[in-house]
Amino acid sequence: MAVLPSVLRRLTSTEQGLREQLDAASRCWTYWPLDQLAWLCREVRRVDGELPGHAVAVARRTVLATYHTSGPLHDVLATVDAPPLSPGExxxxxxxxxxxxxxxxxxxxxxxxxxxxxxxxxxxxxxxxxxxxxxxxxxxxxxxxxxxxxxxxxxxxxxxxxxxxxxxxxxxxxxxxxxxxxxxxxxxxxxxxxxxxxxxxxxxxxxxxxxxxxxxxxxxxxxxxxxxxxxxxxxxxxxxxxxxxxxxxxxxxxxxxxxxxxxxxxxxxxxxxxxxxxxxxxAVPTYGLTEVGRRVERLGDAEAELTVAAGSVSLTWRTAAGRVVKSPPAAVRRDRPEELRELKAAVKDVEKMLAAQAERLDRQLLGRRSWPYAPWRARYLDHPLVGTLGRRLIWLVDGQPCGFADGALRTLDGEPVTAADDATVTLWHPIGRDVAEVLAWRAWLERHGVVQPFKQAHREVYLLTAAEERTGVYSNRFAAHVLRQHQFHALAAVRGWRNRLRLMVDDEYPPATRELPEWGLRAEFWVEGAGDEYGVDTSESGAYLRVVTDQVRFYPLRAPENLAHAGGGGYEQWVRGGDGPVAPLPLDQVPALVLSEVMRDVDLFVGVASVGNDPTWSDGGPTGRYREYWHSYGFGELSATAETRRDLLARLVPRLAVADRCQVDGRFLRVRGDLREYKIHLGSGNILMSPNDQYLCIVPKQTVEAGPTGVFLPFEGDRMLGVILSKALLLARDTQITDPTITSQIRRR
Structure with a gap:
């Protein structure tokens, strides 16, 4: 895996020189040539009577990397008094x-x-x-x-x-x-x-x-x-x-x-x-929670309260006098370290499990899952941990939409819902529901201060378009986008898609695929590697840095797999023997829920992984080849996700501290500063300044949350919404900005 580093000097016969040579070799992951490393090990051992542990470590790694089961280096390791494990970890x-x-x-x-x-x-x-x-x-x-x-x-x-x-x-x-x-x-x-x-x-x-x-x-x-x-x-x-x-x-x-x-x-x-x-x-444990979202522990005279609310986990400490303190009292740290350690570990466990359960519930929207009322209530509404998620979702009980508020399941009108133990419960989805009902549930969430663990009432709905009716068996709705391949690959895996990283090699790859066994279908998202210059368009390992998107198709679950060359050229089915290819399903025969959820995934891939979201790419990337795409995406028409964001911002902006300086206008959030006026694109988060729509590059921090403190957001998970709001709050007070990378752009005319 490694080559002889340039820092290694020529072999010397002095004892100190030998030690220095071996010490330098020990700082390699592996060392070639093997015979030279074996010679160094033997000589140092001859002089010092032993071999340093880190020298043994590099020798072991080198043998394993080269699959050598014999030879001088193997002989050294077989005779040396080596530590049972290699030091360094x-x-x-x-x-x-x-x-x-x-x-x-x-x-x-x-x-x-x-x-x-x-x-x-x-x-x-x-x-x-x-x-x-x-x-x-x-x-x-x-x-x-x-x-x-x-x-x-x-x-x-x-x-x-x-x-x-x-x-x-x-x-x-x-x-x-x-x-x-x-x-x-x-x-x-x-x-x-x-x-x-x-x-x-x-x-x-x-x-x-x-x-x-x-x-x-x-x-x-x-x-x-x-x-x-x-x-x-x-x-x-x-x-x-x-x-x-x-x-x-x-x-x-x-x-x-x-x-x-x-x-x-x-x-x-x-x-x-x-x-x-x-x-x-x-399998979901309670983690000691004795009621939904709450656990109280007495540690000596102090009290610790673990609270789960709106997807966050907090630990509050109170002294014997009932006074809230920020950290565990000294007596707890001194006298009860094991209990304290276990409580802190429980907090981390709850955070991890909450994220996992939210993802599992999100997938249930497409999973055709239903429950009898009694076990559903025990597992989702009254479970001490899962109840913190289930009580923030909308459910159908024997077809009646309801949500949890004021200690009970209630309808939109606030009436309590009662049901028999064998009533059927499913997750509510906006597809196929009246627009008035969807809007009413959004208002209900806001009225009751419910923050959903993922988009449900505000979930985007993707209906068949006229263009897709014409193309018949495929959708070009998300074609011709340029995505960062590794980010797309990671997102696809999280959303349950199977994908392979494409390398710039002479090889064939299947499309990104999501299998839907509950529906007997397979969704395919066709992509191909972008660029042809090794080292510019690829990583060190040869993986394409970017891919270009193409069609979305649906096939029967067991249809033969499509394959295409890594760099493009069209997909073809690989069929066995005399079998013929299986045609894709007409889009109008794909269930509306399946079509909508698959398109939503693809919209997510484009919305997050597109190079058009990168504020540093105003020059169009390598040789400027993506300049036109970057501008058209970064300031163009809004996707369904961005339209949802626009509708929500129209309700949020009047509540901001800088509401008098902000206005939602078409594709943009307009912000009036003291120095300039700004337009923040609601899809990409990119910014244009007056006059003449000059571009303003602000690179957001990776830790930006879903929104600033004090602003109610009805769902979790939209990072771009948080980026846009953060930029708006910053630019509304542009005279207070101290970052020279930003001020130099604003003041440049």
């Missing part, structure tokens, strides 16, 4: 520091963990593992190893030099240590004594996410470790382990690990005699 350093004091059996456990080279532990491996666990004690193992695993993924403790072709080595897993990590995770599952405790399940769930976090030049850090953690969770009994599996199934997008999660949940559902959907519902 926080968790491995902790293991090496702890092992001498842990007693008999522990070194053998780590050695056994290093043999975890298969996809699953064999019967023999498990038998040996159980014997070793009996010697150290399962409880002691769990308590010790969960502490080690909590350090996985932290930046390296021994910095490495990154070569030109190296991955981001500061955040990569050492491959030698990763094998031991997988074995330690397997052992953690075997050390369970009864239902898994929350700490063990939480640690394993966090390890899955940490191991799938992407690293430049690698991709996911280590899917094998992630899969090992999923296997361990699937072997553990108890609600906490099941909750982690269900949560991860809604958040993980890496195909291999998602497949493992799906299989684990399906097995659990079969064992319990329930459907997969029911298992996911029942």
């Amino acid at each position: 926080a968790w491995a350093d902790r293991v090496l520091a702890d092992l001498p004091g842990l007693g008999a059996g522990w070194p053998e456990l780590v050695t056994h963990a290093l043999t975890a080279t298969s996809a699953r532990p064999s019967t023999r491996w498990e038998r040996q593992a159980r014997a070793l666990l009996d010697e150290v004690g399962p409880t002691a193992y769990r308590e010790t190893v969960t502490g080690w695993l909590g350090l996985v993924g932290r930046p390296r403790t021994f910095p490495l030099d990154r070569g030109e072709y190296d991955p981001d080595v500061a955040h990569a897993y050492d491959p030698y240590n990763a094998t031991a990590l997988r074995g330690l995770v397997w052992l953690l599952a075997l050390a369970a004594d009864g239902p898994a405790d929350a700490a063990t399940a939480r640690t394993l769930g966090g390890l899955v996410e940490t191991s799938l976090r992407k690293v430049a030049g690698i991709g996911p850090r280590n899917p094998k470790v992630a899969n090992a953690a999923v296997w361990a969770l699937s072997r553990l009994d108890g609600d906490d382990a099941l909750a982690q599996l269900a949560r991860l199934a809604t958040r993980v997008t890496y195909k291999g690990t998602l497949k493992e999660l799906t299989a684990a949940l399906d097995r659990r559902a079969e064992a319990l005699g329930l459907s997969r959907a029911e298992v996911e519902e029942l």
